[in-house]
């Protein structure tokens with residue numbers, strides 16, 4: 001069953017979370033897709049709902065099938081162990097949550113949350129644990145509940161980094177850890193041109209041939225534009241520190257994926 005978003009019990013402050021901090025949208029308004037910041041979430045929601053059926057197939061075109069293995073390995077390296085309880089934010093079709101369930105060896109140990117009903121319906125085909133409809137910026141869970149929180153390739157889709165990070169702080173137990181995975185924006189203009197061409201021309205063509213789905217093609221184009229326009233890694237690290245997280249760090253996995261880790265201080 002997919003639960004609908006419930007009211008949060010509390011917000012940010014009230015369980016020792018630091019004070020309000022500056023707003024950091026992960027990228028500016030992308031006028032070729034939507035015209036006002038207020039329209040971003042409905043655009044993103046419709047895009048993922050429309051492409052959900054094809055998401056795993058498109059993912060394999062991107063990572064040649066290494067995605068599930070990589071996600072599981074990243075969770076293990078970040079400290080996920082049997083007996084913990086993990087919240088996977090932006091669970092999508094459940095690729096991170098499945099990796100977590102393998103490590104935890106207990107389907108109920110991982111809870112997936114995502115605003116897209118279509119993506120959660122796909123996740124349900126492969127996951128028996130709890131799936132909840134909700135957004136990173138307003139998590140429908142009580143304070144101090146999880147040992148660890150993950151978010152795979154979705155930081156670019158939240159309205160504001162600090163709002164989401166304050167929610168992560170709130171739902172984590174003291175000492176709880178986070179792992180955020182994001183695609184690296186290549187630093188040289190030549191590699192950027194190559195990756196852009198891959199995302200904006202080759203992958204949409206492959207997606208058109210193999211899925212015949214317009215949202216699947218659009219997803220690839222949007223994917224690159226959000227990577228290209230995303231705030232730099234330092235801004236993400238700084239937003240985590242401003243929220244009050246400690247042991248904030250970034251590891252670049254073969255120069256392709258940034259793994260951001262941080263911890264809520266023990267009480």
Ligand SMILES: C[S@@+](CC[C@H](N)C(=O)[O-])C[C@H]1O[C@@H](n2cnc3c(N)ncnc32)[C@H](O)[C@@H]1O
Pocket residue numbers: 044045048089090091092093094095096113114115116119134135136137151152153154157158159
């Ligand atoms: C690229 S998919 C990533 C799915 C999965 N984490 C993975 O590793 O494959 C991005 C997901 O972010 C979700 N999303 C979009 N806006 C969100 C928000 N405000 N809060 C949480 N998730 C969001 C989308 O519905 C989509 O499922």
